Amino acid sequence: MSSESRPKRARLISTKSNLPPRERVSALTGQARLDTNLSQTSHPSQYQRQPRLRPQPQPQLQPHSQLQTHQGFGTLSNDLDLGGPSFLLRGLYSSPCLSHAAHADVRTQPDQTSYTSVNDSGLSLHGDSIPDGVGLEMPVPNGNTDNPSAPLSDDLDDYWYALTHLEMVLRLDDKLFVFQDWDSEHQCLKIGKYEHISFLPEGPATFTVSCTCPSYKTREDCRHCHIFVRYHVDCMLLECIVRAPLPDAVLLHVTPYRKKYIFSSTSGSSSERYHSTKRAIVSLRKDGRWQCDSCGFSDSCKHRPQAKAFLVKAKFIEDGAEEVEDDGNDLDEGEDEEDELLGRAISGRGDVGARGSVSHIMVLPPRWCASPHEMAYFVPKVDPMQMSTFPINPISARCSCGLSLVDAQNLHHMDLLPATFQPAILFHTAFSSEVVVEVVPCPRCRHARRHIGPDLSEFGIFNWNNTMLFTHDLLNEYTSTYTASETPFSAFCLTRRRAYEEQSASMKFCSNETFVRVWFSFVKLQALDSGMACSTCGDQPDIVIADGISLGTHVSKVTSHVKPPTFLDTQSERIESISSYIAQCLPTIPKQTERNFVKKILNLTSGAYTLDAVTHEVNASTIPSKHPELYNFILLYISIGCYEFGFIRIRSLWVGPNNDLRPLLFKSYRNLLEQISAPDIVLQLVPYRAIDTLNKIKDTGIVPDWFQRDFPAFGVVAEVHRRSHTDLPAALRVLAGWLASRATEVYMRLARHDPSPPNYNLQSAASQDWYKTGTYYGLPAVRSRRSRADGRLQQVLQDVL
Structure with missing residues (x-):
């Protein structure tokens, strides 16, 4: 199918790399090699619909084997056994998803059963059964995709179109699937973002679906569940990408982006005594750091060892290696913003950002939090709008990697290139402006986007990366807002975007992730410490215990006015023992x-x-x-x-x-x-x-x-x-x-019967002064309670006041 005849639907973001198509993986020789199936994926023409207008062009679809590295492990064979069920380099079937049409053509592997059409095979996409050997018996779903909280139908169709054409619906076993996530705003699949979908039969005719995404965890509803319910028949017809039993770590994808190796991993090895089958997405980044969707960058992550052992066993990395080998196909990491920035910054595990900021000179605290005798109170304000060009300062200029211009001239004078001017965006409190910054290419980084630039603190500007500049007033405003009220980053960024839109509809504020990284890097340059610190844990303890309020009143505090809203009578049940x-x-x-x-x-x-x-x-x-x-x-x-x-x-x-x-x-x-x-x-x-x-x-x-x-x-x-x-x-x-x-x-x-109806005249409560006690334990008694053998609360205690 040519790109001209294909309907212009959702953007299909390809993760194509230039890997040789005939690499192989061999456990016998100890060398990594891939068997790539270069057959084109067939998609039934019945799925074509009227094209929808999209502003972006439709890219040329590539063969699935070139788009997804998980396709290229070849057919299953016992020769790929790398040492037990935990380290099997699993071959993935070429099993395109069925289109949701009246007549579907399913082309399978030669050793699989082929169904040429719905009518010929008796396979009903809308029925409640599946032929033996194809999948589980499919009950009728109890989900409803037409409820108001469900995603729009067109958005689900676009999502499914992208999933099927890039074959990113991965079936791990009979009841566990992995979907690549969807970006509704940009109408494309999210690079490096995957979610586990669990199929949970509840009875002979009903089932439910659960997901690991944050949306499902908060309100038990997400687009992944809705799309599974809508296309559950197509999903259940897919072959499992690995053989049973499911290994501890399954390599889902190899990308040229920041997250290079992406796994579905359990929280412990199957050989351990206490083993959990709950899975999380674990990825090995190009910088050698492991990232887990459940544990973040924590060194104590329980999902990481299984994935690491897989890569070591498959000879993809060396045991103890800290860097991932660069094969020349990786994209610039600036194009992939997939970090858990806020969690990383709060946890204090390393710097915020891979390298840091260009600005490095200490910044005085704002005037509102400085004492009259401190220097910040007398620092004059400098209007950055007076200048649009910022030349480099040879004394304070440096790169984000930490190399200063002085050191570069002394140590790398042979490799030092001449200075140039490049455009940058300066973010103010209510608008942004375009400026020009003088930079020198960094001889240490040797990267197109990493330059030695000016510090700019003398102008009241924080230089993040020579292309994004932030005024001190903007960053100090969030500090002031946060200390006055608990304002989250997302809320503050939203108010800035609204202020920018008042200036111009085309004026955009930076992303939430970028602002988090910038603000935490900025406050590191300010002396905002209050002096409060623990003698053992320091000023940033890992665990903080906060005081709380008890919901009840201790028996020693019970009086004639402060007492439980229950009473004792002859019908009260007597408890002889507390040890139930x-x-x-x-x-x-x-x-x-x-x-x-x-x-x-x-x-x-x-x-x-x-x-x-x-x-x-x-x-x-x-x-x-x-x-x-x-x-x-x-x-x-x-x-x-x-x-x-x-x-x-x-x-x-x-x-x-x-x-x-x-x-x-x-x-x-x-x-x-x-x-x-x-x-x-x-x-x-x-x-x-x-x-x-x-x-x-x-x-x-x-x-x-x-x-x-x-x-x-x-x-x-x-x-x-x-x-x-x-x-x-x-x-x-x-x-x-x-x-x-x-x-x-x-x-x-x-089993207990329902409590007896209240036998207290609530009309008389108005005449009592129970509301003066300031506690709900002053409410009138409305129901009897059980009596205890130890005699506590057998009678109302007298006031002690």
């Missing part, structure tokens, strides 16, 4: 000694063990007689963990030497047993809505796909059996019935 966990037997295993014994079994099986020794320990306990259902499950658990016994007797629980799922099965059993032995209430493990399903599992042995949402630990066990194509063992079915009975027993014990 011991008295009411709320945990799954009631007795603590029995729970401790199960934990002992878990400790014995944490390493190598023999079957006879552990079985003898189990038989010597009270578990077989008091909890036979749990006893059978423990025997099954220790049998799978013992290699010799499992290899000979339980061969049906795993599938062949090339796809051994027994470690995952043992780990899922262990996790379930750990949660059963926890001292928490059983309803925390088994919610009330899961009781009926557990009883059905006991009778039929069939676990629904959506059960993991209600009972995660049991659902993971069932999922591993589903992957290994094995039936649920009888011991697990019996255990499901026992868990259901325990949850029902505790629920009925804790």
